[in-house]
Amino acid sequence: MITGEQKSLEEIQTLLGEAEKVLVLGCGTCVTVCFAGGSREAQILSSSLRMASKLNGHPQEVTDFTVQRQCEWEYLDEVEKEIEDADIVLSLACGIGVQAIAEHFPKTWVVPGLNTTFLGIPVEQGVWEERCAACGDCILGLTGGICPIARCSKTMWKGPCGGSEAGHCEIDPDVPCAWQLIYDRLSSMGKEEVLLELQTPKNWQVSRDGGPRKIIREDLRLITEEE
């Protein structure tokens, strides 16, 4: 899932400026699951903003609403009126939701309430870790299902480097060494030989390095290019 973390109240207030009518728009999917931008967070943030704006002497009219997914037009259409009534929309979705609002409502000024952090997993209650870098050319089949692109600090293809110590990465004792994990898993399954193969450098063109990406599935499209 996509994880996010709420920006500080101070930063959010700076982004909102002097706007009178603020709509805090939550998103009911990924950021709800990671407790950053769902209905509950939208309500709490709204009341914090109301209180803070009263204390500042410029009371703001803050309302909140949460849609199922800010990244799909049909859900945004449901809140068209609320969005158009607001002076500013504070989106608690990931960066995709913020941009979907900007794209769908050309006259609406929208600002982010979250920092979109990574694609990851809740490893325990209250703890999330990065797992995927969306590099466009999955190599998990070569690394025992553990991704060195997302989880090695140097995105090494053939680690571990000399900075692996007691299972952790040299950059931080709290960061597991991805290549230690890969080595442990492959050797426990008797598949160390996979680690001995040489590979040419990765194709980064299918990652962000090749420019913004797009997927077109002709079999799913309702309108074809010719039409």
Added chain:
Amino acid sequence: MSSKDNDYLVGSRLEKVLRAGHFAVTGELGPPQSADPEVIREKAALLKGYVDAVNITDNQTAIVRMSSIGAGTLVLQEGLEPVIQMTCRDRNRLAIQSDLLGAHALGMRNLLCLTGDHQIFGNHPTAKNVYDMDSLQMVQMVADMRDKGIFQSGDEFKGTPASFLIGAAAAPFADPIEFRPLRLAKKVKAGANFIQTQLVYDVKEFSKYMKKVRDLDTHKETFILAGVGPLKSPGMARYMKNNVPGILVPDEVIERMNKAGNKWAGKKAADLSSEEKKARSKAWKEEGIQICIDLIKKIKKIDGVAGVHIMAIEWEEAVKPIVEGAGLYPRPEEK
């Protein structure tokens, strides 16, 4: 910039020529896709005496070539002053700064900061790109290195700082066109001492751009060198007009190139003997050089233009007749 003030930033030949108020001429030298120093020496010999300084491209069009600083060292040895080009595509801020320390230590004093062509256009399209910074941020960083004696991190230099006359590029005709003069002003505010523009073939449009630049007083804060380059054929002119973003080629220029080849009009390349092809190419190239000369003469009259940057990559022989034909030879003596 005041031309009376002799307190030079770096004292390079290019800076002295510009500050003295001479109409400056810079050229361009593309390093080879090899480790052969002779290629650089031969090209340098063609340019020496005809340009005040020569840009050494940095993996231009994202094709691996001899490094700009390596080739620049050879150029310096040949008695020609280099302008090191540095892109953000291949290096992060650590690598850029350390390479600049090396470049300064080797005697280089002019730098052109570029974001860099995307690697997808080059010969390693599957490479990861860096773009840790963009060209504007690089300009700020190298200005701080020179003027404040600090690295990008804020750490102070231990010893001699790396100092360069800082250049940046401008694309007067790229979209959104109304933003271009403002973006130029931003680069100058960031610290660009000189500007080299994308190729100009449309003097009328360039004059309009310069009017907007003058309205912002940007020309008083930096030295603007207009980019020019000789066309080799009508096909090249059409290609640039239709396929290269940010280059305007007026029909009259294409028409002049066509006319130069009139003698062979209507004939396909396959119908021409190799002598005929050579003769046609020669006629086109002569006209390309003449068009470039005419452009320079017109550009020289535009208020706020401090010089020209002649881009004749892989055709360095053209620089001599262009500079002579435009009345820009001999180049001023260095004082």
